[in-house]
Amino acid sequence: MATQDSGQQQPGTSPGRRALLGAAIAGAGAVAVGLPGVARAGERHGGGHGGHGGHGGYTTLPVPTVVAHRGASGYRPEHTLGSYQLALDMGAHVIEQDVVPTKDGHLVCRHENDITATTDVSAHPEFASRKTTKSVDGTSLTGWFTEDFTLAELKTLRAKERIPGTRQRNTLYDGRWDVPTLEEVFRWAEKEGRKRGKPVWLHIETKHPTYFRKLGLGLEEPLAKLLRRYGRHKKNSPNFLQSFEPSSIQRLAELVSAPRVVLLSTANSRPWDFVEANDPRTVADLITPKGLRWMAGFAQGIGPTLDLIIPRRADGSLGTPTTLVKDAHAADLILHPYTMRNENTFLPANFRKGTDPAAYGDAFGAFKAYFETGIDGIFSDNCDTALLAAADFVNQ
Numbered sequence: 001m002a003t004q005d006s007g008q009q010q011p012g013t014s015p016g017r018r019a020l021l022g023a024a025i026a027g028a029g030a031v032a033v034g035l036p037g038v039a040r041a042g043e044r045h046g047g048g049h050g051g052h053g054g055h056g057g058y059t060t061l062p063v064p065t066v067v068a069h070r071g072a073s074g075y076r077p078e079h080t081l082g083s084y085q086l087a088l089d090m091g092a093h094v095i096e097q098d099v100v101p102t103k104d105g106h107l108v109c110r111h112e113n114d115i116t117a118t119t120d121v122s123a124h125p126e127f128a129s130r131k132t133t134k135s136v137d138g139t140s141l142t143g144w145f146t147e148d149f150t151l152a153e154l155k156t157l158r159a160k161e162r163i164p165g166t167r168q169r170n171t172l173y174d175g176r177w178d179v180p181t182l183e184e185v186f187r188w189a190e191k192e193g194r195k196r197g198k199p200v201w202l203h204i205e206t207k208h209p210t211y212f213r214k215l216g217l218g219l220e221e222p223l224a225k226l227l228r229r230y231g232r233h234k235k236n237s238p239n240f241l242q243s244f245e246p247s248s249i250q251r252l253a254e255l256v257s258a259p260r261v262v263l264l265s266t267a268n269s270r271p272w273d274f275v276e277a278n279d280p281r282t283v284a285d286l287i288t289p290k291g292l293r294w295m296a297g298f299a300q301g302i303g304p305t306l307d308l309i310i311p312r313r314a315d316g317s318l319g320t321p322t323t324l325v326k327d328a329h330a331a332d333l334i335l336h337p338y339t340m341r342n343e344n345t346f347l348p349a350n351f352r353k354g355t356d357p358a359a360y361g362d363a364f365g366a367f368k369a370y371f372e373t374g375i376d377g378i379f380s381d382n383c384d385t386a387l388l389a390a391a392d393f394v395n396q
Helices: 081-090 125-130 168-173 182-196 209-214 220-229 246-255 272-276 289-296 324-330 363-371 383-395
Strands: 065-068 094-101 107-109 132-136 139-143 201-206 239-243 260-264 301-304 377-380
Touching: 065 081, 065 383, 081 094, 081 182, 081 383, 094 182, 107 182, 107 220, 182 201, 182 220, 201 220, 209 246, 209 272, 220 246, 239 246, 246 260, 246 272, 289 324, 363 377, 363 383, 377 383
Parallel strands: 065 094, 065 377, 094 201, 201 239, 239 260, 260 301
Antiparallel strands: 094 107, 132 139
């Protein structure tokens, strides 16, 4: 479990955290391989950060880095090979996977273990008796859960759009793809990497790790095993490992050397591993200089909610940026905040257009506001929009 700041480096840590993430590059649309000393895109725009990526011949990631949130989930059902492929074809720099286990210990890509909204499980009478109510990280949920299915059973289901009311057009693809395993994603990334002549970068999140460990389905060990099998366990490997639970990142730091990111929810929330361990700290404590130094002992970056970068006012519009970007960079941490989406319902109030919550607002304006804070990257459901916005920012 997470412990209070001891002032000492954690296992798996090496000097120069941001340095090991690679050299900076000249532009958001550019690609560079091992170019130390190239001007930092962020520095040319008033503060920002150097590029990051692997050494040893791996392609350097542009800054701002565009992370395809659950793939191209603004256009395809999330966490499907179709969503990942579209994100890659659009040019996303990194593609995200959330992993949860099956009953027989396989890691599959779902945003949650509750698959009620993201698969057609409710249409399968053979699984009707599996519907149940569980408490997951303190929240009561009723539905069907991956840990109650073997992989073979899960593979009989088909993926569907999670928010059809907002993304009705995505429902066209309901039933087209199944639930992929993480190993299938690694194989897909290998194939696509060979085709493109450069590695496919991934951003892999352990979901509810304390909850699953108590069920005897720990996530970190099988994840580390897969990373080693596919050569993605090294400090210069083309992937990030992420979790909302710092103890999961600490455990991964002892198993592999791949770059690691601590995800951060709202300021008044507590990571669930802290709740279980009776650690009184909140996210507000973790984003102080002391908390950031503590996380820098076992992680190379943080993934805060965008509201920790620029809080929203009471009317939903963007307020004044916090000092989190500056403070995190001072602790030698990169920042990949989440999540930008094009629809009005998700945008800050001052960037919405019209009255239809499902219509697109001024996403470019919102991206610009966030990029100007000096963040190193951003998660987005609409990676094509994010890439254009990043290019606009770098070339302004």
